[in-house]
Amino acid sequence: MAGRVGRKDLDTVLFGVPLLPTRTDAEPAMSDDTILLLCARCLKTLTPGAGNFFQIEIHAVADPTPPEITESPSLETIRQEIQAQLKHLEDLSPQEAMDQIQRRVTIHLCNLCFPDWIERPAGN
Numbered sequence: 001m002a003g004r005v006g007r008k009d010l011d012t013v014l015f016g017v018p019l020l021p022t023r024t025d026a027e028p029a030m031s032d033d034t035i036l037l038l039c040a041r042c043l044k045t046l047t048p049g050a051g052n053f054f055q056i057e058i059h060a061v062a063d064p065t066p067p068e069i070t071e072s073p074s075l076e077t078i079r080q081e082i083q084a085q086l087k088h089l090e091d092l093s094p095q096e097a098m099d100q101i102q103r104r105v106t107i108h109l110c111n112l113c114f115p116d117w118i119e120r121p122a123g124n
């Protein structure tokens with residue numbers, strides 16, 4: 001079962017949609033940071049604390065295996081490779097550069113969608 005998620009965790013939700021307060025009566029209005037959670041597959045509204053969804057945190061990392069080095073490159077070759085990598089990075093924003101090596105994504109799935117997804121997370 002999904003555990004309770006704190007306010008800070010909810011702020012990172014991929015499918016969270018902020019709700020604007022619409023009440024004008026004396027009752028306390030919802031704060032601006034109230035979030036509507038939706039199932040990433042069927043868009044069903046999810047209720048934090050009701051145990052009706054799973055929070056899924058995906059951490060993807062580019063191939064972490066170090067390259068196989070069969071011979072020692074010259075210092076000049078190493079310097080040229082570093083310069084080439086730096087030149088490549090000049091054209092990228094910091095986020096684009098980070099996205100090339102790792103991504104973290106949080107999604108939520110309702111209790112009906114989760115069992116199918118977890119058995120085949122990469123699809124058919």
Ligand SMILES: [Zn+2]
Pocket residue numbers: 039040041042043044109110111112113114
């Ligand atoms: Zn669903």
